[in-house]
């Protein structure tokens with residue numbers, strides 16, 4: 001929905017509660033993942049591998065709001081070594097939208113994201129997808145050699161519910177350690 005079409009109503013809401021506190025952000029119940037949107041798992045194998053990798057091949061979790069705080073999500077960026085390649089996986093959770101003074105999980109409202117970044121001194125990467133969960137969005141066909149690297153990433157998400165004028169457009173810098 002366009003923000004502009006609801007603007008008079010939402011202006012009142014926004015004035016009443018301009019900055020949501022953490023209390024307003026619904027937290028995913030333990031069994032609530034199933035209705036939080038489609039889960040894109042490229043291969044069961046990659047999940048199993050992910051649990052065995054050192055956590056240092058992932059960024060921390062980024063808690064990000066979109067423009068005007070109409071949307072919210074939590075995102076983590078991971079890189080895993082395969083036998084002949086390196087893969088980039090995004091973990092996405094807690095996607096929510098703000099409406100009528102409360103936060104709601106994405107549920108039936110889709111959201112999509114685009115990621116662009118660089119493993120400094122090595123290779124650029126880019127990919128897009130939608131929904132929650134772990135998603136493999138890029139394959140470095142030339143495997144990144146073992147080492148410690150700086151990574152910079154831009155994450156752009158449209159939705160849930162609101163359109164591009166409430167998009168999340170954030171960047172993160174972190175370092176990763178890749179094995180051989």
Ligand SMILES: *[C@@H]1O[C@H](CO)[C@@H](O)[C@H](O)[C@H]1NC(C)=O
Nearest residue numbers: 154155156167168169170171
């Ligand atoms: C996201 O933010 C960056 C840096 O501010 C900007 O250059 C870029 O155009 C933005 N992307 C979109 C799709 O708005």
